[in-house]
Amino acid sequence: MPEVMPDLERDEKSKSDSAKEPGYLVICWNDPVNLMDYVTHVFQSVFAWQRPKAEFHMKQVHNLGKSVLVRESLEKAEHYVHQLQKYSLHATMERDE
Amino acid sequence: MKLLRVENERYFFQLDRDEKPLFEFLLRLYPLIPSAHQALSKSSAHLDENQRLLDDALAEQRKENKRHVEKLLADDDRFKENETGVELNLTGGEIEWVLQVLNDVRVGNWILLGSPEEHPRFDPDAGNAAYVLTMGLASDFQMDLLMAIKHN
Numbered sequence: 001m002p003e004v005m006p007d008l009e010r011d012e013k014s015k016s017d018s019a020k021e022p023g024y025l026v027i028c029w030n031d032p033v034n035l036m037d038y039v040t041h042v043f044q045s046v047f048a049w050q051r052p053k054a055e056f057h058m059k060q061v062h063n064l065g066k067s068v069l070v071r072e073s074l075e076k077a078e079h080y081v082h083q084l085q086k087y088s089l090h091a092t093m094e095r096d097e
Numbered sequence: 098m099k100l101l102r103v104e105n106e107r108y109f110f111q112l113d114r115d116e117k118p119l120f121e122f123l124l125r126l127y128p129l130i131p132s133a134h135q136a137l138s139k140s141s142a143h144l145d146e147n148q149r150l151l152d153d154a155l156a157e158q159r160k161e162n163k164r165h166v167e168k169l170l171a172d173d174d175r176f177k178e179n180e181t182g183v184e185l186n187l188t189g190g191e192i193e194w195v196l197q198v199l200n201d202v203r204v205g206n207w208i209l210l211g212s213p214e215e216h217p218r219f220d221p222d223a224g225n226a227a228y229v230l231t232m233g234l235a236s237d238f239q240m241d242l243l244m245a246i247k248h249n
């Protein structure tokens with residue numbers, strides 16, 4: 001029987017490609033505690049958005065219960081969720097399926 | 098807390114005699130949000146290791162903010178006494194972490210109230226008065242800081 005070796009190189013490559021694929025949505029969820037001006041400010045700080053864009057997403061969170069802020073790779077989505085949670089916003093990342 | 102002026106990217110605020118101890122009281126409450134309170138994802142169970150890393154990063158962040166708080170409150174040059182109270186000066190970067198600290202205290206008190214869906218109303222007979230007042234106090238200071246950086 002020939003010995004079958006796992007294709008480690010391909011496995012590593014596919015893992016690293018998947019981390020770079022923009023397949024994750026960063027979502028901010030509504031809650032009754034965070035101030036609207038504060039949420040707008042956090043979006044401006046974390047994403048370097050202009051105020052109108054930050055306000056648009058803040059209003060989506062407030063009126064619709066959530067807003068998809070960005071679609072990113074696993075690594076970048078994690079980074080943004082960390083930044084948003086640092087400010088105590090209710091933010092998560094979800095796979096875009 | 099009132100913005101007096103902005104000089105060399107430093108914000109100068111006037112706090113009256115009652116505001117300084119209230120501001121200090123709020124900062125000393127930090128942190129209130131329980132560690133590992135925030136989930137990285139609602140649906141992706143395969144992110145367990147990533148969740149642990151996030152929890153560690155947030156714990157480290159809290160430690161760093163706590164160090165900032167202790168340093169600020171011990172620095173007499175930041176709180177200069179004057180006729181009506183004290184003058185506090187902060188850089189833009191410092192305002193960012195003070196906002197994080199105040200919001201942690203606000204959200205932390207909301208969690209202590211049981212995370213109600215409706216914004217809690219002040220009711221002195223319901224036993225929630227201290228939490229609701231602390232939330233309101235934190236948001237007053239947050240709004241003063243937000244207005245200062247919004248218009249400058």
